[in-house]
Every structure is written in C-alpha cells, then in structure tokens.
Amino acid sequence: TQLLEQSPQFLSIQEGENLTVYCNSSSVFSSLQWYRQEPGEGPVLLVTVVTGGEVKKLKRLTFQFGDARKDSSLHITAAQPGDTGLYLCAGVNNDMRFGAGTRLTVKP
Amino acid sequence: GAVVSQHPSWVICKSGTSVKIECRSLDFQATTMFWYRQFPKQSLMLMATSNEGSKATYEQGVEKDKFLINHASLTLSTLTVTSAHPEDSSFYICSAPGLASHEQYFGPGTRLTVT
Numbered sequence: 004t005q006l007l008e009q010s011p012q013f014l015s016i017q018e019g020e021n022l023t024v025y026c027n028s029s030s031v032f033s034s035l036q037w038y039r040q041e042p043g044e045g046p047v048l049l050v051t052v053v054t055g056g057e058v059k060k061l062k063r064l065t066f067q068f069g070d071a072r073k074d075s076s077l078h079i080t081a082a083q084p085g086d087t088g089l090y091l092c093a094g095v096n097n098d099m100r101f102g103a104g105t106r107l108t109v110k111p
Numbered sequence: 112g113a114v115v116s117q118h119p120s121w122v123i124c125k126s127g128t129s130v131k132i133e134c135r136s137l138d139f140q141a142t143t144m145f146w147y148r149q150f151p152k153q154s155l156m157l158m159a160t161s162n163e164g165s166k167a168t169y170e171q172g173v174e175k176d177k178f179l180i181n182h183a184s185l186t187l188s189t190l191t192v193t194s195a196h197p198e199d200s201s202f203y204i205c206s207a208p209g210l211a212s213h214e215q216y217f218g219p220g221t222r223l224t225v226t
Contacts, residue, residue, distance in 0.1 A: 099215055
C-alpha cells in the first residue's frame, strides 16, 4: 500500500497542452518533494515544498503544497516532448516515501 | 553539490549466488543511507534504512537475512542480495540525506538481473 497516492498513473497528451498531477496522503509531511526519473537512472529532484500552502514555480512547472501538508500538485503549462518522463512525489519525515509515479508522454 | 555513487551500475548473476552493491557518499558523510528497490514501470519502494555503526532498519516484508546491509563507515553502505533469485531482478537505488532535513541525494542506481 502506497503511503502517497499519485494520480493519474499514466498521462499521454499533445505538445502545448496543460496538465496537473496530484499527490495525496492521509499523513502530514515535514516537506514534500517532486522528482523526475529517466529510465535506468536515479530520480532527479525538481522541487522541495516545506510550508503549507506554498507555491513554487520552475519555468513552466508550478508546484503547490496543501495547507495541511498532506497533499501536493504539479502543474505543467504548455507541455513539451522533453517533459516526457516519470514524475514522482515523495513525502519526507524521518525517511522518504514515494508515490506510485505518473508516467507522462508528450507527443509532438 | 553532494554526490552519491553506486557500484556496480549493472550486474548479471546466476540464481543462487550473492551480489554486493555499494553506495558511497563522495563528498559528505552520511550516518544514514536509504535503500530502495524499483521494479519496471513502478515507483521506488523503501527497503531499509542503513545506520552507520548499528543494525539496519528494514521495512515490513523485506527479509533482513536475504538483503544484508552493512554501513561500516560514514561514506559507505553496502547491500548484499544473498541467494539471488530471478524475482530479485530489479533496479536498486540508494540515497543519503544532506544537512537540511529535506535534502536527499540519490545514487544513479544499480540494475540487477538474476538469470
């Protein structure tokens, strides 16, 4: 059973479209992180959110941490084929637990 | 920035043999390291927490006698898969926390294939 529920699990969209990935939990986290992973490689950190209600922007990516620090979302604007990959959220307390991941495919 | 290395990056072994995977923090010390396993098209699942100088803490369902963890120094943790079977074939990733509570540095992973 995943501590973090991530949705959708798979997403295939056309270049230029917007998308949102959700990460939900019944647990409170001291921080939450989003990673992107390419096949055969370790995950690469995109962002860390710490404060409830926090919003961070990284170019076309917007990350939000829920007020209660139990959930988060990742919004990508005008997706590009280079955004294709596995996106993972991870809740941090004494250790780090990952969501199931969202496999995004952006078609040109 | 902080770097974590893993060795080997990939290994193929025969069923019944043992395989050792190393995880090193290259420019910082880590009293704790985490070992994850990732099956194809799935997420990372925490296997165990490696503690320098003491016993590792295993997650529920992970056999401690099968997955031996040794954290002998502040920069090295090893995971030994004993009596490997094909179902142990997976991508094994380690990580080490940084100074800040939310910092975590991941290794590049080790692809294990048991034939």
